[in-house]
Amino acid sequence: MKKLGFGCMRLPLKVKKINSSIDMTKTEEMVDYFINEGFTYFDTAYMYHDGRSERAVREALVHRHERQTFILADKMPVGMLVTKGDTSRIFRHQLKKCGVEYFDYYLLHALNAKYLERAEKLGVFEYLAKKKSEGRIKKLGFSFHDSAKVLDRILTRHPEMEFVQLQINYLDWEDEKVQSRLCYEVARKHGKDIIVMEPVKGGKLADVPEKVKELFALEHPDWSPASWAVRFCASLQGVICVLSGMSDMAQLKDNTGYMKDFEPLTQKETDILKTAAAIIKNEETVPCTSCRYCTASCPMNIAIPEYFTAYNKRLAGEDYKLYLEERAKDKGKASECIGCRKCEEVCPQHIEVVRLLKKCGEIL
Ligand code: SF4
Ligand code: SF4
Known part of the structure; x- marks a missing residue:
């Protein structure tokens, strides 16, 4: 056959x-x-x-x-x-x-x-x-x-x-x-x-x-x-x-x-x-700890840690769609980021939030 x-x-x-x-x-x-x-x-x-x-x-x-x-x-x-x-x-x-x-x-x-x-x-x-x-x-x-x-x-x-x-x-x-x-x-x-x-x-x-x-x-x-x-x-x-x-x-x-x-x-x-x-295995995971310092300062109320968690889940081959749907549905979308960088100022992990949110918006 x-x-x-x-x-x-x-x-x-x-x-x-x-x-x-x-x-x-x-x-x-x-x-x-x-x-x-x-x-x-x-x-x-x-x-x-x-x-x-x-x-x-x-x-x-x-x-x-x-x-x-x-x-x-x-x-x-x-x-x-x-x-x-x-x-x-x-x-x-x-x-x-x-x-x-x-x-x-x-x-x-x-x-x-x-x-x-x-x-x-x-x-x-x-x-x-x-x-x-x-x-x-x-x-x-x-x-x-x-x-x-x-x-x-x-x-x-x-x-x-x-x-x-x-x-x-x-x-x-x-x-x-x-x-x-x-x-x-x-x-x-x-x-x-x-x-x-x-x-x-x-x-x-x-x-x-x-x-x-x-x-x-x-x-x-x-x-x-x-x-x-x-x-x-x-x-x-x-x-x-x-x-x-x-x-x-x-x-x-x-x-x-x-x-x-x-x-x-x-x-x-x-x-x-x-x-x-x-290359796929080495693709960066986002070192977000979900501390949520960033969300308090985000004027667009974007579900920043939820997007990063979903992104990491996807990299690990896990189901991320349901997670994102449930956790981010009442919040701002990754694509709505206006680039003010208030999040980056407070992030203790020094994550490039704007760049990575853009990637999340495209991929997820
Ligand atoms: S740069 Fe984007 S994610 Fe960060 S605080 Fe501003 S709008 Fe929110
Ligand atoms: S401040 Fe940084 S580490 Fe904390 S939730 Fe936001 S992106 Fe993640």
Whole structure:
């Protein structure tokens, strides 16, 4: 199969931020385009889009395309399981919601040390192995969020797992917490196929600093930053598919364009990504302590520390949008700064508030 998978967790919406309001007309257009370009892999899950992704897949994909023309992956939400009966109830429900007789790829969703214990206690591995022997599952695996050590433990205890879905991207490749490279190496050691999730780190690698954009443009002016990130993952040996949660036609066309006849990155291009990762990691965080001396003197009542906190959260790859919405909604916006510098006069950290607020206004 082609190495790009359609992640059905960020489908186009009718109402902004209302996750359940999937725009089916746009979704159908995107599904058709993806298939017509020769791609086949679709990835859904029980919880995506507040439980509506599977139904959207049924309507846009399963009811409108021949079963043998696509590969469908779904997942058992281990975190929601309480009793043994939950596994079979949810699995049957998923087949119905998706309108299929079988899943091509089926995963235990988001395994970590805690969920491994739960899945073992509730007999999930045995149940899914039985479903596989009955032909309801073609390939069995799991998605994973924990350390390389835990991954090694799972694959040692469960050699029947045929593939793993890992969080891999060029920024997290050497990250101590995510351990992309170490997890990848463990999966390879156990001889497992790898599916990649979060290749663009939740959109962060689609919106890189100017310096990185310039670096990329010097080598390939026509490659988008997101395409560098997806290409990195698809170039790794043993990776059979890279998932991208596509929300509009522009993203879909960009991704399918370069993944149709995919060429792995050269050593020079891989080195450029190493430099890009270093630049992103070194990008300045704002040393704001939220002491709020500045806010008392700001004539525009700007939420200065809130903007800096949100900016730092974004750099750390954390969710900053909700934080900013809640904390800054009744206050002045970063873009309303008049440059009087009263804030800078009182800031004990000597922060260049005006310059950095401008940056926050542009980025956030
Ligand atoms: S420079 Fe901007 S942020 Fe600082 S006090 Fe003046 S208006 Fe407020
Ligand atoms: S005075 Fe400086 S450190 Fe204190 S909240 Fe304002 S920007 Fe942050």
